[in-house]
Amino acid sequence: MNALARATPWQLVHGFAVLAQKTVQTKLTYRLSTLVSLLASVASYGVFLLIWMAIYRENPRQGPLSREQMLAYLIAAFLVNSLLVTSVELRFGQRLRMGLITGDLLRPLGFLGFQMAQAVGDVIVNAVYVVPLFAAGYGFVGQAILPAGALSVALTALSLSFAFLIAFGVSYLIVQAAFVLQSGYGVMFLRASLHQVFSGLSAPLIMFPRPLRVMAEALPFHHEIETPARIWLGLVPLHEVPRLLAYQAAWGTGLVLAGELIFGAVMRRHQVQGG
Amino acid sequence: MRFFFVFYRTAIKAIAEYRVDFAVGVVTAVAMQLAALAFYWIVFTRAPGLGGWSSSEVLLLFGLTALVLGVSELFFNGIWWLPYYVQDGQLDRLLVYPVNSLTFVLMSRPELHALGNLTAGAITFGLGWSALAVPSWTLVLVPWWVACGAVVYTGVLVLVGSLMLRVVGPWASHLFTAHQVLNTSRYPLSVYPGWLRTLVLYVLPFGAAIFVPADFLRGHGSLLGALLWPPVAALGTGLAAKLAWDVALRGYQSTGS
Numbered sequence: 001m002n003a004l005a006r007a008t009p010w011q012l013v014h015g016f017a018v019l020a021q022k023t024v025q026t027k028l029t030y031r032l033s034t035l036v037s038l039l040a041s042v043a044s045y046g047v048f049l050l051i052w053m054a055i056y057r058e059n060p061r062q063g064p065l066s067r068e069q070m071l072a073y074l075i076a077a078f079l080v081n082s083l084l085v086t087s088v089e090l091r092f093g094q095r096l097r098m099g100l101i102t103g104d105l106l107r108p109l110g111f112l113g114f115q116m117a118q119a120v121g122d123v124i125v126n127a128v129y130v131v132p133l134f135a136a137g138y139g140f141v142g143q144a145i146l147p148a149g150a151l152s153v154a155l156t157a158l159s160l161s162f163a164f165l166i167a168f169g170v171s172y173l174i175v176q177a178a179f180v181l182q183s184g185y186g187v188m189f190l191r192a193s194l195h196q197v198f199s200g201l202s203a204p205l206i207m208f209p210r211p212l213r214v215m216a217e218a219l220p221f222h223h224e225i226e227t228p229a230r231i232w233l234g235l236v237p238l239h240e241v242p243r244l245l246a247y248q249a250a251w252g253t254g255l256v257l258a259g260e261l262i263f264g265a266v267m268r269r270h271q272v273q274g275g
Numbered sequence: 276m277r278f279f280f281v282f283y284r285t286a287i288k289a290i291a292e293y294r295v296d297f298a299v300g301v302v303t304a305v306a307m308q309l310a311a312l313a314f315y316w317i318v319f320t321r322a323p324g325l326g327g328w329s330s331s332e333v334l335l336l337f338g339l340t341a342l343v344l345g346v347s348e349l350f351f352n353g354i355w356w357l358p359y360y361v362q363d364g365q366l367d368r369l370l371v372y373p374v375n376s377l378t379f380v381l382m383s384r385p386e387l388h389a390l391g392n393l394t395a396g397a398i399t400f401g402l403g404w405s406a407l408a409v410p411s412w413t414l415v416l417v418p419w420w421v422a423c424g425a426v427v428y429t430g431v432l433v434l435v436g437s438l439m440l441r442v443v444g445p446w447a448s449h450l451f452t453a454h455q456v457l458n459t460s461r462y463p464l465s466v467y468p469g470w471l472r473t474l475v476l477y478v479l480p481f482g483a484a485i486f487v488p489a490d491f492l493r494g495h496g497s498l499l500g501a502l503l504w505p506p507v508a509a510l511g512t513g514l515a516a517k518l519a520w521d522v523a524l525r526g527y528q529s530t531g532s
Contacts, residue, residue: 033449036449036452037451039452040449040451040452040454040455041455043452043455043456044455044458047455047458047459047461047462048314050466050467050468050471051318051325051462051466054325054326054466055318055321055322055325058322058324058325058326059321059322059323063321094359180295181293181295181296181299186296186299186300186302186303186388187299187303189303189304189306189307190299190302190303190306190307192307192310193303193306193307193309193310194306194310196310196314197309197310197313197314202314202317203314203317207317207321208317209316209317209320212313212316212317
């Protein structure tokens with residue numbers, strides 16, 4: 001804490017950037033493993049895609065979205081998900097188990113900054129892998145995957161930064177749970193389940209049955225995936241975009257602050273493994 | 276055999292000590308099944324059937340898949356810890372025990388959240404089964420199919436895990452790829468392209484132990500196929516897994532931690 005108080009803003013920014021860069025280097029060292037992770041998500045997501053294609057084949061009229069719009073949405077949602085997925089919980093769980101967490105708690109950046117810098121590093125590496133996925137998506141659905149215009153690109157960039165904040169905020173909350181549990185896997189998979197259902201990854205919320213849609217709208221997950229994907233594709237009327245961006249910003253800030261509050265409480269009772 | 280029994284019982288006792296983890300694990304397993312069912316709900320509000328299967332028939336696939344997953348997690352879950360065993364150097368310790376190393380690794384970390392998958396699977400399967408006019412005696416075959424499916428699923432994980440001894444990564448991403456292929460068995464194979472059907476019927480034969488029995492239960496497939504195809508797939512996958520494990524171990528180099 002003293003180190004944090006003594007550091008200048010420039011030193012903090014520099015430390016943040018160096019940590020993000022180191023994370024990129026680490027992930028690139030394990031590039032084959034990262035590539036395999038990506039293949040896992042392609043395999044998983046392929047199932048959704050194939051099922052929707054079968055549904056449209058058997059029942060061409062699916063109400064709100066045409067087949068072309070639906071496939072473009074699914075690919076855009078997958079790309080957003082691939083871009084924003086981070087290893088915060090896995091990395092933390094590994095370090096906690098190995099008793100290395102003591103050092104992390106003493107970083108001048110603070111625990112939050114330390115985790116966030118690494119998450120930014122994850123996203124930078126993801127961006128490299130998303131480019132060929134985007135090309136493959138273009139090959140699959142053609143121009144339908146392209147953004148609605150230059151404004152859509154700019155607004156999507158803003159929406160993605162808020163979506164990152166939400167994704168990181170949820171991960172940071174899960175990290176707090178891992179402090180008090182023997183294994184953080186349970187809550188991690190719980191998050192994965194909630195994310196899969198409510199983020200709009202498997203279908204836009206407009207295709208949901210009403211009770212499920214009401215639940216999804218009350219939770220932050222759809223702002224991680226559905227909101228940026230719809231803005232990119234121009235499926236959101238322009239006058240609605242500021243409201244959605246405000247929701248995203250509020251959820252992201254709220255989740256990170258909640259995580260930081262819980263972190264303070266957890267630290268008061270945490271005991272570090274003897275090693 | 277006695278050694279493995281004592282070893283497994285001790286592993287269960289060790290995990291049961293962490294009661295909050297156990298509760299969270301069960302809730303998580305149920306939540307994961309509910310997540311899959313949520314997509315099922317979305318799909319069947321948009322379509323009356325899928326690939327020639329009704330919504331009740333698809334529930335049989337969901338149930339069998341969850342049961343297979345649950346049994347594998349309960350008895351053979353240790354493979355998920357392989358990357359950590361390699362990285363921490365713990366695999367070296369496991370290899371020097373005078374017992375079969377593969378069985379030892381598989382049984383080293385049972386997951387009690389398997390009970391959540393087993394419960395969710397039994398309920399889902401029961402719902403599908405009760406909605407269809409399936410003869411009662413076929414219930415006797417369900418444990419047989421689930422056991423075969425668990426061997427197939429675990430065998431595929433071991434095949435992929437054996438690669439991990441050569442392609443070391445920070446976590447179990449390789450295994451997740453295989454796990455994701457299991458998810459294909461929740462839906463009728465008829466909705467997938469030919470290459471994927473071939474893959475999940477013959478190469479990573481989850482379909483042989485899940486789809487084939489469910490197809491018989493809904494009155495389409497043959498009894499002979501449902502009786503023989505799952506054990507053949509289990510035997511083939513089990514042998515391939517053992518071979519891959521032995522080959523991988525011969526070239527294994529410790530991390531030296």
